[in-house]
Amino acid sequence: MGSGASLVLRNSQPARAGDVPVLDVAAFTAEVQGRVEAGGRVVALFGHPLGADSARLVAVLGDDHAGVMALTATDVRGSYPALTPRCPQAHRFECEVAEQCGVEPVGHPWLKPVRGVEPSAGAPFFEVTGDEVHEVAVGPVHAGIIEPGHFRFQCHGETVMHLEIALGYQHRGVERALVGGPSKRTIHYVETLAGDTSVGHATAHCQAVEALAGCRVPARAEVLRGVALELERLANHTGDLGALAGDVGYLPTASYCGRIRGDFLNMTALLCGSRFGRGMVRPGGVGFDADPTRAAELLARLEKAVVDVGEAAQLLWDEPSVQARFEEVGALLPETCEALGLVGVAARASALPRDVRDAFPSGIFRFAHIPVSTWHTGDVFARAYVRWLEIQRSAAFVRERLTVLPDGAVRVPVGPLAADGMVVSLVEGWRGEICHVARTDGEGRFAHYKVVDPSFHNWMGLAMALRDQQISDFPLCNKSFNLSYCGHDL
Amino acid sequence: MLKALRARVHQGRRTIRYPDATPGLSDRFRGLPELDPSRCGPKCAECIDACPTGAIVKRDGQLRLDLGRCLFCADCVNACPEGAIGYGSEYRMAARAREDLVIGGDPFRLVAALDEKTRRLFGRSLKLRQVSAGGCNGCEADVSVLNTVVFDLGRFGIQFVASPRHADGLLVTGPVTENMRVALRKTYDAVPAPKLVIAVGACAISGGPFVDHPEVHNGADAVVPVDLYVPGCPPHPLTILDALLRLLGRIEERAGS
Numbered sequence: 001m002g003s004g005a006s007l008v009l010r011n012s013q014p015a016r017a018g019d020v021p022v023l024d025v026a027a028f029t030a031e032v033q034g035r036v037e038a039g040g041r042v043v044a045l046f047g048h049p050l051g052a053d054s055a056r057l058v059a060v061l062g063d064d065h066a067g068v069m070a071l072t073a074t075d076v077r078g079s080y081p082a083l084t085p086r087c088p089q090a091h092r093f094e095c096e097v098a099e100q101c102g103v104e105p106v107g108h109p110w111l112k113p114v115r116g117v118e119p120s121a122g123a124p125f126f127e128v129t130g131d132e133v134h135e136v137a138v139g140p141v142h143a144g145i146i147e148p149g150h151f152r153f154q155c156h157g158e159t160v161m162h163l164e165i166a167l168g169y170q171h172r173g174v175e176r177a178l179v180g181g182p183s184k185r186t187i188h189y190v191e192t193l194a195g196d197t198s199v200g201h202a203t204a205h206c207q208a209v210e211a212l213a214g215c216r217v218p219a220r221a222e223v224l225r226g227v228a229l230e231l232e233r234l235a236n237h238t239g240d241l242g243a244l245a246g247d248v249g250y251l252p253t254a255s256y257c258g259r260i261r262g263d264f265l266n267m268t269a270l271l272c273g274s275r276f277g278r279g280m281v282r283p284g285g286v287g288f289d290a291d292p293t294r295a296a297e298l299l300a301r302l303e304k305a306v307v308d309v310g311e312a313a314q315l316l317w318d319e320p321s322v323q324a325r326f327e328e329v330g331a332l333l334p335e336t337c338e339a340l341g342l343v344g345v346a347a348r349a350s351a352l353p354r355d356v357r358d359a360f361p362s363g364i365f366r367f368a369h370i371p372v373s374t375w376h377t378g379d380v381f382a383r384a385y386v387r388w389l390e391i392q393r394s395a396a397f398v399r400e401r402l403t404v405l406p407d408g409a410v411r412v413p414v415g416p417l418a419a420d421g422m423v424v425s426l427v428e429g430w431r432g433e434i435c436h437v438a439r440t441d442g443e444g445r446f447a448h449y450k451v452v453d454p455s456f457h458n459w460m461g462l463a464m465a466l467r468d469q470q471i472s473d474f475p476l477c478n479k480s481f482n483l484s485y486c487g488h489d490l
Numbered sequence: 491m492l493k494a495l496r497a498r499v500h501q502g503r504r505t506i507r508y509p510d511a512t513p514g515l516s517d518r519f520r521g522l523p524e525l526d527p528s529r530c531g532p533k534c535a536e537c538i539d540a541c542p543t544g545a546i547v548k549r550d551g552q553l554r555l556d557l558g559r560c561l562f563c564a565d566c567v568n569a570c571p572e573g574a575i576g577y578g579s580e581y582r583m584a585a586r587a588r589e590d591l592v593i594g595g596d597p598f599r600l601v602a603a604l605d606e607k608t609r610r611l612f613g614r615s616l617k618l619r620q621v622s623a624g625g626c627n628g629c630e631a632d633v634s635v636l637n638t639v640v641f642d643l644g645r646f647g648i649q650f651v652a653s654p655r656h657a658d659g660l661l662v663t664g665p666v667t668e669n670m671r672v673a674l675r676k677t678y679d680a681v682p683a684p685k686l687v688i689a690v691g692a693c694a695i696s697g698g699p700f701v702d703h704p705e706v707h708n709g710a711d712a713v714v715p716v717d718l719y720v721p722g723c724p725p726h727p728l729t730i731l732d733a734l735l736r737l738l739g740r741i742e743e744r745a746g747s
Contacts, residue, residue, distance in 0.1 A: 009707055024534075111690070115669070117669045139596055140670065140673045141619075141621055141677050143652035144620075144634075144650075144652070145620045145622075145633055145634040145637075145650055146622065146630065147622045147625065147627055147630060148622055148623070148670055148673065150622075167670055169623075169624075169667060169669045169670045170622075170624050170625075170664070170667060170670075171624075171668075171669050171705055171706065172624050172667055172700045172703060172705050172706055173700070173703045173705035173706070174700070177700075177703060183539075184540065184565065185542040185543070185699055188542050188543075188561055188563060188699040189699055189700075192626040192628065192698070192699055192723075193626070194626060194627060195625070195626030195627045195628030195629070195631070195724065196556045196626075196627045196628065196631055202491070252494055252497060252498065255501075255638070255639050256497070256501050257574055258638035258639065258640075259501075259504050259639050259640050260634070261635075261638075262635055262638065262640055266516070269515070269516040269518070269519065270516050270518070271518075272518060273516055273518030273519050273520050273577075274520070274562075275632065275726070276628050276631075276724065278561075278562075278563065278628075278723065279520075279563060279564060287564075288518065308500075308501060308603060311497050311500060311501070312497065312501070314493075315493060315494055317492075318493060360671070375554055382694075460595070484627065485622050485627075486624070486625070486626050486627060489669075
């Protein structure tokens, strides 16, 4: 398959690790750049240390049109010519490789640690100098109830010329701890990679494990996973609309959505006992079934919540003072999104039709399609409006799926994982594309486990969206992306 | 304007009447674990082996479960062949002392109110600064939800403030990563004394799923003294609210009474 320079795989299609071609560095670079220039995306790019200063680099390049991913690899020692100058979406990935494997991407324009927070990590902030230029530093501890991160603004008056986002405060060593698994902690690590995306990450992980074990998940479980995933999206998108309203001081929608978000979380709790879907998705299926009474109760609650959120959202679109604050703020051009490799709501708000459920469907999404929601203005309004479009489509999906739940088991046993296997699993979480790459050793244990949260792609988008904006618009822009810190820091 | 008014009428009043009335929780809600050691086989250790965080131990032949480590994940329940372990519907389960979170021995000691002097200071007005130190945004989200109209934390005089200088205490979530250790300590130092620290969630109490990772410090009390522990992964908002109100002496009666 493929050109011989890559192994071409579908979402969650198992392969032998040895089938990924290992090219020389020049051929690897050419392959990555060729596919990206042909419209591909860097889904993942990571290093697996081979020694003190050498590593195997693996690139996963997504083709949204064909619905396949191309995997290619190379072994580097000490240094290699950076991909970033010609392929900006490799930027953060190459920083991560340098930090984790000790190999240097030569010619990288902005090589900084991804998770090292000490000043001794040797990473001065980019500085703008000149008369009337000033710097604003915020974090890691913020004013609200949110996760820690550091934001460094270079401003001229109120205008932001440059924003640098320094993360890593949430680093808990999860990827490292996943190696050697599956263990009894594995699923709990996965559910807390980004705790507001427990269903999304758990589904990505389970798909990977099931592919490597050759396990077929029962249809009923696939549907219930889809329902839980869309409930997660409904809750978070609703919460985000409320938070955006709050950030522009429009309290009606802020109050209503704050409550309705909880209604969706409580629907997830009705399914599995946890508002965040903990315990719902398990290897081989789901941990909890929905009997007819429960499904009926879910449907009844869904109808009420959908009416309520519809009304709350409509207030936003009808209110000129809200629109004045949403429109033309924090706008990203489609070209910028494309160059940076953005995913999820942020990409779709800039007219890029990127959605794993559509391009790389897995589970129930192979049979029940959810139309891709896009908008074209790329601003705060677009990111809010795409959420509203998705709320409607997710609600329709849940309504339809719960009415025609297939019969049968909800969980089957999962056997041992294939030895020396490799799999790439994608799920469209509420923030965007979640990617888990698992490689097993000779005993079928994880030799490498790579997690790419959508936030890893998108933080750079937020930084770019702030350019030439008022610094006072930062909270609003930040909320319109609502990215994960722990999902990035791992 | 008319639309906004119509919406206001339709959306209604949604604040729960807690603590005067308790809203119903999911029948699958996993609350305070219930142990029945009489059913335990003499050599059985299935639940101990199944627990991802080592929350269950056998001491003097008796089962003990540490709520501070528990992820409320039901792995033990599924592993137990005898039904000796299960989750109840009790959501009130915070404690003032770390050792009080270990259940299976003496009756569970729920949060005791602050002493009279501190209560007079904070009882009617408590300002907290939240610090996430490696939290996964689960605990953060269910703390944040207390500010919605549903729980309306403000009516109890409890408020989250933007600066530690304006705060009476910290509410810490997350296992305290090495990368947040200094920031947490500095934030604590910036709070004027007397001050409280509230650890919310398994991570902030014990490290949670990340316990013993070299990247984390196994909870807030490795860095700052903790006055209140709220177990859960994440705790239900009502668990957190109940803990705060009991700490301030706003709810006096014992659990189950």
